[in-house]
Amino acid sequence: MPCYSIRTISVEFKVSNIDLLKKAIEKIEGTYLGNNEEFLNFRTNDGRYVNINFKKETISSLNFTEKGLATFSNSIKRAYSEVVIDEVAKKNRWILQKLNKDHYNLQRF
Numbered sequence: 001m002p003c004y005s006i007r008t009i010s011v012e013f014k015v016s017n018i019d020l021l022k023k024a025i026e027k028i029e030g031t032y033l034g035n036n037e038e039f040l041n042f043r044t045n046d047g048r049y050v051n052i053n054f055k056k057e058t059i060s061s062l063n064f065t066e067k068g069l070a071t072f073s074n075s076i077k078r079a080y081s082e083v084v085i086d087e088v089a090k091k092n093r094w095i096l097q098k099l100n101k102d103h104y105n106l107q108r109f
Contacts, residue, residue, distance in 0.1 A: 014057045015080060020087060021052075024079035044072070078102075 015021045018040065022032050029045040040052040048063035050072070059073050085104055089096040097105040 015052070015054070017084075018054075020083045021076075021080055023083045024076060027079040027083060028075055 018035065021040065025032055025042050030050075031043045031045075033041040033043060033049075035041065038053060038055050040054070041049065042052075043049050048061060050059060050061045050063075052059045059069065059076070061069055061072075064072060085106070086096060088094070089106055092108075095107040097107070099105055
């Protein structure tokens, strides 16, 4: 019997635009390592490696607990949402105001 174990934890993760996801990863100070049609790999600012599988729509890592990965996944989702809102505002020439942590105001010119 081995004296160690490796646990891989995964959480459901859906994304529609990989370029915006890359911006979100940079926003949370992660380092993008590479991707293909099925996977995107990056490293967090504290050195943990994370993999996102687009076909299975999951995010997984060997370096997080299940609760830790769920919390980290939520932070990526929030950053992704912020990037999407910002891109929509730029595309439509709207003024984006951040009211507080989770509330934004979009105003037309």
